[in-house]
Amino acid sequence: MIVTGDPDELRALFKEARRRGKTVGLHAAMGALHGAHAANIAKMAAECDVASVVISRRSEDIDGGTCGRLLPAGDLEADLARADEAGAGIVFAPQGEAVRGDGPLVRGALSHLGGHLEAPSRPSHFDARLGAVAGLFGLAGPGYVYFGEKDYPRLLAVRRLVRALSLPVVVVACPTVRETDGLALSRQNAYLRPSERGAAPALYWALLAGKRAVDERGERDAKAVSAKMRSAVERQPLLELDYARVADPLTLEPVGTISGEVRLLIAGRLGRAHLVDNLAAGTTEE
DSSP states (O other), X not given: OEEEOOHHHHHHHHHHHHHTTOOEEEEEEOSSOOHHHHHHHHHHHHHOSEEEEEEOOBOOOTTSSOOXXXXXXXXXXXXXXXXXXXXXXXXXXXXXXXXXXXXXHHHHHTGGGTTOSSOTTOHHHHHHHHHHHHHHHHHHOSEEEEEEGGGHHHHHHHHHHHHHTTOSEEEEEEOOOBOTTSOBOOGGGGGOOHHHHTTTTHHHHHXXXXXXXXXXXXXXXXXXXXXXXXXXXXXXXTOEEEEEEEEOTTTOOBOSBOOSOEEEEEEEEETTEEEEEEEEESSSOO
């Protein structure tokens, strides 16, 4: 496995791989790789000739107010080992902000999504993250990029970004990876105290309640489905619900009457952790 922090070297590696007729895959992470990252990397390695992973050493504040806290240096070795075991051939681990993008340009390209993007309370942070993604795609060049469905609004935003800016990449969605009790794997789970961990799967159970209402009982009133999800979360007093939405799967616009596929989106705070999750409903696929 090749490890580099030099953008020019990464660009050269990708260029050489494509010259030899190989397909290039890219998966971006913020460090502290976990089982979901490993699953995404393994999927990429099975589908692409060259599987590359970007490991950023920068983290994010729980409220999105700062991006300045660095992960412990020792974590990089664990991340590299996990990436290698999952099948990565190249790891790009830049120091600081080696890849930047134009946040305002991204906001302009995605303006039609309005205020329905994930984490509306921190739009500038979201712009910066997507700006960095756009810069990374420009650095990497043509290929396949892998994103998890757990952060569905981000996945949708990246797809829109690629189309809006005519970037030469194909966005591949990776299924959400869950614990046995349904909790979606996330870096945020590390913030959960033992006393909070038992309440965390309530978001997934709420999504299942909403999905059953739509798929099994034929509920078509989106407000009734949202209420069903909220009611399920309220049984866990430790959880502070941010939102429970029924949205169009392509625009994230709120849905009134359900006809066809919708996306159930939910988020909440549990202690220091901000947890998000989603499921498709109105379809047999999930």
